[in-house]
Structures are given as structure tokens and as C-alpha cells.
Amino acid sequence: xxxxxxxxxxxxxxxxxxxxxxxxxxxxxxxxxxxxxxxxxxxxxxxxxxxxxxxxxxxxxxxxxxxxxxxxxxxxxxxxxxxxxxxxxxxxxxxxxxxxxxxxxxxxxxxxxxxxxxxxxxxxxxxxxxxxxxxxxxxxxxxxxxxxxxxxxxxxxxxxxxxxxxxxxxxxxxxxxxxxxxxxxxxxxxxxxxxxxxxxxxxxxxxxxxxxxxxxxxxxxxxxxxxxxxxxxxxxxxxxxxxxxxxxxxxxxxxxxxxxxxxxxxxxxxxxxxxxxxxxxxxxx
Amino acid sequence: xxxxxxxxxxxxxxxxxxxxxxxxxxxxxxxxxxxxxxxxxxxxxxxxxxxxxxxxxxxxxxxxxxxxxxxxxxxxxxxxxxxxxxxxxxxxxxxxxxxxxxxxxxxxxxxxxxxxxxxxxxxxxxxxxxxxxxxxxxxxxxxxxxxxxxxxxxxxxxxxxxxxxxxxxxxxxxxxxxxxxxxxxxxxxxxxxxxxxxxxxxxxxxxxxxxxxxxxxxxxxxxxxxxxxxxxxxxxxxxxxxxxxxxxxxxxxxxxxxxxxxxxxxxxxxxxxxxxxxxxxxxxxxxxxxxxxxxxxxxxxxxxxxxxxxxxxxx
Numbered sequence: 001x002x003x004x005x006x007x008x009x010x011x012x013x014x015x016x017x018x019x020x021x022x023x024x025x026x027x028x029x030x031x032x033x034x035x036x037x038x039x040x041x042x043x044x045x046x047x048x049x050x051x052x053x054x055x056x057x058x059x060x061x062x063x064x065x066x067x068x069x070x071x072x073x074x075x076x077x078x079x080x081x082x083x084x085x086x087x088x089x090x091x092x093x094x095x096x097x098x099x100x101x102x103x104x105x106x107x108x109x110x111x112x113x114x115x116x117x118x119x120x121x122x123x124x125x126x127x128x129x130x131x132x133x134x135x136x137x138x139x140x141x142x143x144x145x146x147x148x149x150x151x152x153x154x155x156x157x158x159x160x161x162x163x164x165x166x167x168x169x170x171x172x173x174x175x176x177x178x179x180x181x182x183x184x185x186x187x188x189x190x191x192x193x194x195x196x197x198x199x200x201x202x203x204x205x206x207x208x209x210x211x212x213x214x215x216x217x218x219x220x221x222x223x224x225x226x227x228x229x230x231x232x233x234x235x236x237x238x239x240x241x242x243x244x245x246x247x248x249x250x251x252x253x254x255x256x257x258x259x260x261x262x263x264x265x266x267x268x269x270x271x272x273x274x275x276x277x278x279x280x281x282x283x284x285x
Numbered sequence: 286x287x288x289x290x291x292x293x294x295x296x297x298x299x300x301x302x303x304x305x306x307x308x309x310x311x312x313x314x315x316x317x318x319x320x321x322x323x324x325x326x327x328x329x330x331x332x333x334x335x336x337x338x339x340x341x342x343x344x345x346x347x348x349x350x351x352x353x354x355x356x357x358x359x360x361x362x363x364x365x366x367x368x369x370x371x372x373x374x375x376x377x378x379x380x381x382x383x384x385x386x387x388x389x390x391x392x393x394x395x396x397x398x399x400x401x402x403x404x405x406x407x408x409x410x411x412x413x414x415x416x417x418x419x420x421x422x423x424x425x426x427x428x429x430x431x432x433x434x435x436x437x438x439x440x441x442x443x444x445x446x447x448x449x450x451x452x453x454x455x456x457x458x459x460x461x462x463x464x465x466x467x468x469x470x471x472x473x474x475x476x477x478x479x480x481x482x483x484x485x486x487x488x489x490x491x492x493x494x495x496x497x498x499x500x501x502x503x504x505x506x507x508x509x510x511x512x513x514x515x516x517x518x519x520x521x522x523x524x525x526x527x528x529x530x531x532x533x534x535x536x537x538x539x540x541x542x543x544x545x546x547x548x549x550x551x552x553x554x555x556x557x558x559x560x561x562x563x564x565x566x567x568x569x570x571x572x573x574x575x576x577x578x579x580x581x582x583x584x585x586x587x588x589x590x591x592x593x594x595x596x597x598x599x600x
Contacts, residue, residue: 020336022351022352022353024353025355029354033335045375051373051375052600053375063365089384090386128384188532203389204387204389206547206548209550213537284384
């Protein structure tokens with residue numbers, strides 16, 4: 001078939017007949033209609049700067065916008081990949097480290113006691129990241145809460161919470177566990193909580209709160225230290241213990257555990273674990 | 286090869302054998318199959334036939350008279366899709382709210398946000414945190430104690446701003462952290478004001494006072510937050526913890542308050558065991574801890590943390 005003057009293949013000597021189909025605004029027509037070069041009609045996206053229109057993965061027209069949120073709250077490592085999120089152009093990333101664990105009480109004899117401090121909260125880091133600056137795959141790590149002090153009858157410090165991270169781009173350290181250095185004694189006795197960790201990597205970095213101090217005022221009146229809140233208020237504060245000697249587990253995300261208390265408890269009491277961290281990735285097209 | 290009777294090239298008087306190829310509907314066959322004249326089979330569908338076979342449906346406009354195929358934009362109200370300057374399809378980013386990143390001012394140096402530096406920004410989400418107040422310092426008498434309170438956290442303000450409503454340049458102020466109370470019973474200092482111009486502002490927290498006096502037991506006051514600033518959302522900083530001592534040797538100085546909306550971490554107050562300075566706050570905007578003094582050994586307060594201004598930009 002002749003598509004005179006529509007493409008070079010028509011060559012000299014074309015008889016000046018009209019093109020069968022032509023491209024108009026917003027379209028692109030290629031090919032000559034010959035079997036080896038059939039017509040292909042496509043939408044044509046403007047190349048003007050700032051165009052938010054693109055082709056989706058199904059080759060349909062797609063305008064950018066929010067793409068939802070991925071919450072990584074299982075302890076351990078996984079990956080965020082460009083291939084699985086092909087339309088994402090910006091990420092808003094929030095990372096919380098694990099909370100600190102509480103120290104165990106240790107054995108206390110009649111007339112002596114102690115109220116352990118709480119674990120510190122995990123740190124918080126937040127950044128906006130342009131996807132073009134990332135590698136094809138980024139490791140996402142969710143830090144575990146620090147382990148509780150054990151055994152119950154031997155005063156043992158709580159463990160530090162684990163670091164949570166989105167690659168090396170956004171990182172937040174876990175909170176410190178509460179120490180077990182204060183020796184049980186006749187009241188009053190005050191013991192320290194876990195200390196907060198150094199700041200990690202991120203545009204906005206908030207450190208978790210130190211664990212509250214434990215206080216043993218007089219016989220029968222004890223208050224274990226509250227677990228510290230994680231940075232940015234992401235983990236609820238675990239309230240301090242009063243009458244019961246138990247240590248409460250830190251709450252997600254990244255809260256510290258509260259400290260156990262006791263007086264004249266020969267078996268002691270275990271410390272509880274801190275709350276696990278989290279990595280939250282909001283994606284925008 | 287013989288192609289009898291199909292063309293003049295065959296010799297006169299040749300037998301009337303059948304042609305090998307014949308043209309059917311809409312096809313033209315030329316040539317004889319000879320080496321010098323190969324068969325050429327061409328489609329001969331006419332332009333009107335092609336045009337009649339096409340139609341435009343979803344999102345496509347088609348004119349069968351001219352053969353022009355165009356994108357067809359919905360005329361529904363509020364359609365963001367337009368034709369760009371090169372007649373390609375174009376969605377202006379102002380409609381999509383695409384992120385353009387975040388600028389952080391978190392040192393007391395401050396700076397400016399300029400339209401010229403951010404020409405595609407159409408909307409800003411601005412968060413402002415005032416500086417934290419300082420903790421007070423303590424000096425007790427012999428055989429007594431004095432546990433000071435912590436400074437308050439700075440306030441928090443947040444607004445969404447349309448860039449078209451802003452001047453060409455906006456001054457950024459980051460409030461300083463309140464000074465630590467000196468070890469000679471000094472009060473904590475006031476945290477500084479932070480602002481995105483005067484459009485989004487947050488006051489700093491007050492330092493802890495130095496009014497409590499040395500004794501064998503007692504309670505000390507702490508710093509409270511400043512008044513409201515300017516912003517669509519405002520959250521006051523937390524008041525610092527009070528200091529409390531139960532005896533001449535046992536007590537807790539107050540921890541500094543966190544800044545509004547949970548920013549920053551207050552510095553810890555000193556605890557019993559030995560005289561301890563209040564801890565400096567972690568930023569942004571938290572208050573410093575109070576000092577703990579026992580037996581006439583002094584302890585300073587902790588300084589408040591500087592505030593911050595966070596500017597998230599959207600197209």
C-alpha cells in the first residue's frame with residue numbers, strides 16, 4: 001500500500017496521495033502500514049519538565065501520587081526493591097530502634113530490697129529519600145527489643161535494643177537496658193534506668209527517653225522505673241510497678257521495659273524485654 | 286522457469302499453461318517470477334478503506350476524514366490532564382502533590398527558605414520547635430540536699446502553607462537551648478524562639494527556677510512551657526520534672542521536659558549517690574535536667590537543646 005509522503009520508505013516518485021492515518025496532539029503514529037512496518041499508535045507524553053504523567057506497569061497512562069505504606073515490624077532483615085515498587089519516586093522513611101530490657105531483681109534478703117530502673121526507649125530517625133539515589137535493593141532491618149535480665153535470682157542488666165535501619169540511609173539505635181549495679185539494701189534505695197543511645201542517621205533524629213529510675217522508699221513502698229518512650233513517641237510508656245514485683249515488657253514500637261521491684265524475695269525476679277522496633281516506608285509516585 | 290501466458294515475456298506461441306500466482310481482492314501482483322522480474326505482491330487496500338476500519342474509543346479521538354488520531358481529554362470538571370507545550374500529554378505536578386524532599390534547620394544558625402531555590406515547590410509542610418529550657422543548678426548546705434527541677438521542652442507548631450501566599454524569601458530562626466543553671470544555685474535559662482518567618486512560630490521552654498532552698502527533704506519547682514505561637518497545629522512543650530529529695534542523701538533531680546509533639550528527649554536530673562550535674566538535653570527542643578547537690582557539694586543544671594525547623598516540600 002502506498003502511504004505517500006508519510007515516511008521515507010515512500011521515497012521519490014510518490015504520487016502525492018494522502019496519508020492514511022496521522023498523529024494528532026497527544027499521540028504518536030509510527031510505521032507505514034506495510035506488513036514489515038505496521039502502524040503503531042501510542043499515547044505521547046509531554047517531555048516538558050515536571051510532568052507527573054507516565055506509563056504504568058500495564059502500559060496504561062498513570063499520574064503520580066501516594067502509593068501506600070509498607071510497615072516492617074517483624075524482627076530481622078528483609079529487602080525493599082525498586083523492581084517491586086516501580087512507580088515510587090520518593091520515600092518517606094521512619095525508623096525506630098528496639099527498646100531496652102530491664103535488669104533482673106536478684107535475690108533480696110529480709111529487710112532489704114531494690115526497685116530496678118526501666119530500659120531506655122529506642123531512637124527514631126526520619127528522612128525523605130529520592131528513589132533515584134538508592135541501589136536496586138535496600139536491606140531493611142528491624143531491631144529486636146533488648147532481652148530482659150536473667151536469671152531472676154542474680155542481678156543482671158537488661159540488654160540493649162537492636163538497631164533498626166533502611167540500608168545505611170536511615171538508621172536508629174536501640175535503647176540501653178537498665179543496669180543491675182545498685183545493690184539491694186534497706187530503704188531508701190534509688191537505682192538508675194537504661195541510658196539512651198547515640199543518634200543514628202537521618203534528616204530528623206529523635207533519641208528515645210532514658211528509663212525511669214526505680215525508687216524503694218520505705219518498707220512496702222516500691223516503684224520500679226518506667227520504660228522510656230521511644231523517640232518521636234512511637235512506643236507507649238510502660239508504667240512503673242508499684243506493689244507487684246513483675247517487670248513489664250516494653251511496648252512497640254521501641255519502648256523500654258519497666259523495672260522489677262522486690263524486698264525480701266529470695267528467688268528474685270526476671271527483667272522483661274524491650275519492645276521491638278519498626279521501619280515504616282511511605283511511597284509516592 | 287516458464288510462466289505461460291502470464292506476461293509478454295513469454296515467447297509467442299507458448300502453450301497455455303496456468304499462471305502460478307494471481308491477484309485476489311485488494312492485492313496487486315507484478316513481475317513474472319523471472320530473475321530479472323521477480324513477483325511483487327502488494328497490498329492495495331485504499332486509504333478510505335483503512336480509515337473506515339479504524340475507530341477511536343476510550344481516551345482516543347479519531348477523525349476518519351483526515352485520518353488524524355488524537356488523545357481525547359475528558360471534559361469532566363477538575364481534570365488535571367492537559368496538553369503540554371509540545372502537544373504531549375501533561376499532568377501539572379501541582380495537582381499530584383509529588384514530594385520534593387525536606388530541608389532541615391536544626392542548628393541555631395538558622396537561614397532562609399527562598400522561592401528561587403525551590404521553583405517547583407507549591408506546598409510546604411512546616412514544623413517548628415522552640416528551644417528547650419535549662420535545668421537549674423544546686424548547692425546544698427552541709428548534711429542537707431537540694432535537687433533541682435528540669436527545664437521545660439520547647440513548643441511545637443505545624444502548618445501547611447501554599448507557596449503562592451509566601452514572600453520570595455522567608456527567614457528561618459532556630460531557637461537556642463536555654464543555658465544551664467550555674468552550680469551556685471543558678472536558675473536555668475529560657476529556650477529561644479523558633480520560626481518560619483512569623484508565619485509558623487514556636488516559643489522556647491522556660492528554665493527551671495532556683496527558688497527551693499536547701500533542707501533535709503523537699504521538692505523543687507521546674508520550668509513550664511512558653512505561650513502559644515502561630516500554626517495550624519500547636520503542641521506545648523512538656524513541663525520539666527520536679528526535683529524531690531527524701532533525706533539528706535536520697536533524692537531525684539528533675540528530668541527536662543520533651544518538646545511539643547514528642548520531639549527531643551529531656552536531659553536526666555541527677556540522682557542520689559553523689560552530686561551530679563543535670564544532663565544536657567537531646568534535640569530538638571527538650572529541656573535540660575536539674576542538678577543534684579548533697580552535703581554542700583554543688584552541681585550544675587543541664588542545658589536545653591536547640592530547636593529546629595523542618596520544611597517538607599511538595600510540587
